[in-house]
Amino acid sequence: MIAKKLLFFLLALGLLTTVDSLAQNGDQGVAQAVEKLRKLMIDPDKAGLEAIASDRLSYGHSSGKIEDKAAFVEALTSGASDFKSIELTDQTITVVDNTALVRHKLTGETIDKGNTGQVKIGVLLVWVKQKNDWKLLARQAVKVQ
Template identity: 25%
Template sequence: MTTFDPARLESELRTAENQRLSAMLAGDLATLESLLEPELQYTHSTGRVDDRDSLLEPLGSGATKYLALKHDFNSVTQQGSVAVVEGTMKMHLISGGVEKYLETVNRTVWANTDGQWKLRLFIGAKAE
């Protein structure tokens, strides 16, 4: 029986999230695709919902370019092979030719599939 180690879990999820953010900044679609579940549901702070393909498309086409990303974790919980992270994110990006600075509160759900954490769900809301 494996003993639950919250520090290890948070470290693993921070590593996966840092890889995801680095790939978003670099426009590295192959790495991003490997970190996102095929069934991904990504709810933006505007309410728009993307699946994995529709999330990756504007990065691949250049319609969206991330300039800076920072994701702070507030809490991490785990149930079996699923972990939930609550946190805040700051973003600087250009989308549709418009430069934006956004701050969101968010909840992410990560699934551990074959020993790799993959993002399954992202829900963002504008920070107050």
């Protein structure tokens, strides 16, 4: 009887460790995708942006403007949206099945028609796992103080 209880305990412990490990790996994969997006927004690459964004992307700006995937990629690669630096803070990641919610604060330096500016926004990103890659499905930004 003691052997059965010990075996059950060890199996349960192993299962919990595996579930925790999978959750952490999911968080790490999402964090890596967020960092890749941050770098692509500073140094845009059309192929990279198209690869990281879902074909059904809905990209909301703090101004209320909403872009689809094509407009999002065009704005960054054309320089219409030009980030010189981006810093992300207070990031949280919640993974549920094949969907991840990421919230963070974004501060950065922009250049708009030759004029430098500062941006400080709160961001919600929605990522979906397609095959083995995290794809950005939605983004909404709001102005913060």
